[in-house]
Amino acid sequence: MRGWYAGKSQAERREMLQNRDPERVRAYDRARGGMRGRKPSEKQNRARRKVHLARKVGDLVPEPCLFCDDLQVVAHHHDYDLPLEVTWLCRHHHGRVHADEARAAAAGIVHA
Ligand SMILES: [Zn+2]
Ligand SMILES: [Zn+2]
Numbered sequence: 001m002r003g004w005y006a007g008k009s010q011a012e013r014r015e016m017l018q019n020r021d022p023e024r025v026r027a028y029d030r031a032r033g034g035m036r037g038r039k040p041s042e043k044q045n046r047a048r049r050k051v052h053l054a055r056k057v058g059d060l061v062p063e064p065c066l067f068c069d070d071l072q073v074v075a076h077h078h079d080y081d082l083p084l085e086v087t088w089l090c091r092h093h094h095g096r097v098h099a100d101e102a103r104a105a106a107a108g109i110v111h112a
Contacts, residue, residue, distance in 0.1 A: 041080070043080040043081070044077075047077050047080040047083035050083035050084060051075045051083060051084070051086060054084055059084070060075070060086070062075075062088050065088060065089050065090035065093055066087055066088060066089060067089070067090075067093045068090060068092070068093060070090035070092070070093075072090055072091065073088040073090055074088070074089060074090075074091065074094050075088060076089045
């Protein structure tokens, strides 16, 4: 036998919480939105813009893919707070690295 709350929808539970402490719910939503939003975060966009600019002026020079030496590479960020600290990866290996990170995130290891 499940608790009565199990039958409540997410929205109903949220509404109950919101009536109790609206500011806290808003903060929670903000934090969650920043971490799992489908759109790239502002930090991510800023890092990409910096890479784009640095490549233009030659501060950042693409290197062959770390894994397979493919020359068609993208800049992969480990930390968006360090926009010019990138690893060069081909499309294939970039996809693999992100799949690994998604698994790590699911396991509770947060991707910066
Ligand atoms: Zn590669
Ligand atoms: Zn990446």
